Amino acid sequence: AQSVTQLDSQVPVFEEAPVELRCNYSSSVSVYLFWYVQYPNQGLQLLLKYLSGSTLVKGINGFEAEFNKSQTSFHLRKPSVHISDTAEYFCAVTLDSGSRLTFGEGTQLTVNP
Amino acid sequence: DTAVSQTPKYLVTQMGNDKSIKCEQNLGHDTMYWYKQDSKKFLKIMFSYNNKELIINETVPNRFSPKSPDKAHLNLHINSLELGDSAVYFCASSRIGGGGNYGYTFGSGTRLTVV
Numbered sequence: 001a002q003s004v005t006q007l008d009s010q011v012p013v014f015e016e017a018p019v020e021l022r023c024n025y026s027s028s029v030s031v032y033l034f035w036y037v038q039y040p041n042q043g044l045q046l047l048l049k050y051l052s053g054s055t056l057v058k059g060i061n062g063f064e065a066e067f068n069k070s071q072t073s074f075h076l077r078k079p080s081v082h083i084s085d086t087a088e089y090f091c092a093v094t095l096d097s098g099s100r101l102t103f104g105e106g107t108q109l110t111v112n113p
Numbered sequence: 114d115t116a117v118s119q120t121p122k123y124l125v126t127q128m129g130n131d132k133s134i135k136c137e138q139n140l141g142h143d144t145m146y147w148y149k150q151d152s153k154k155f156l157k158i159m160f161s162y163n164n165k166e167l168i169i170n171e172t173v174p175n176r177f178s179p180k181s182p183d184k185a186h187l188n189l190h191i192n193s194l195e196l197g198d199s200a201v202y203f204c205a206s207s208r209i210g211g212g213g214n215y216g217y218t219f220g221s222g223t224r225l226t227v228v
Contacts, residue, residue, distance in 0.1 A: 034216070034217075036219075042221065042222075043203065043219050043220060043221035044156075044203065044205075046216055046218075049216060088154055090156065094217075100158055100161070100169060101158065101205075101207075101217055102158075103155070103156040103157075105153075105154075106154045106155070106156075
């Protein structure tokens with residue numbers, strides 16, 4: 001079975017600073033990887049996904065993530081964050097032949113002025 | 114046009130009551146899911162239906178019963194509600210086998226509070 005570990009439960013940063021949210025996964029087969037964002041009291045919005053091909057994936061709102069198969073990681077990055085990026089971020093994985101989406105425990109990103 | 118819609122958005126009810134949450138998707142997906150988000154924001158799958166057939170049934174109390182009248186709808190009925198059932202419940206849909214290609218779309222959630 002697949003699993004996901006988000007290495008930081010909380011990440012505080014200042015506005016306009018770069019940020020990296022770390023995600024490691026565990027699976028014995030090929031996987032699809034996702035990052036979702038949840039703003040306060042809202043649902044889940046897809047930021048980006050890795051299916052195959054280029055290991056650098058660009059998403060919405062200036063976020064990008066890099067798939068590293070040897071390190072089984074899929075870290076999310078943004079070069080300059082805004083106050084409005086304050087939210088909970090979830091890394092998730094599913095098998096290429098399955099339908100179960102397994103989530104990490106989430107990382108609370110707080111952007112301070 | 115809401116892709117995955119859930120009703121109600123908020124639900125406050127007393128212990129012991131029976132309640133239902135409805136979910137509908139207009140994306141033409143063939144698989145629908147219920148996820149539970151607890152107070153620590155951890156998301157865990159509860160059920161999954163593909164073309165009205167149950168394909169995932171996690172360790173969930175029997176008081177929870179999903180029903181899929183057609184592949185565009187997946188409702189969640191909860192009997193004898195308990196305090197521990199308080200959570201946010203998310204409905205989602207995808208296209209099975211292409212779940213990675215087509216992605217998963219989530220509803221906006223139903224916040225259930227049992228008092």
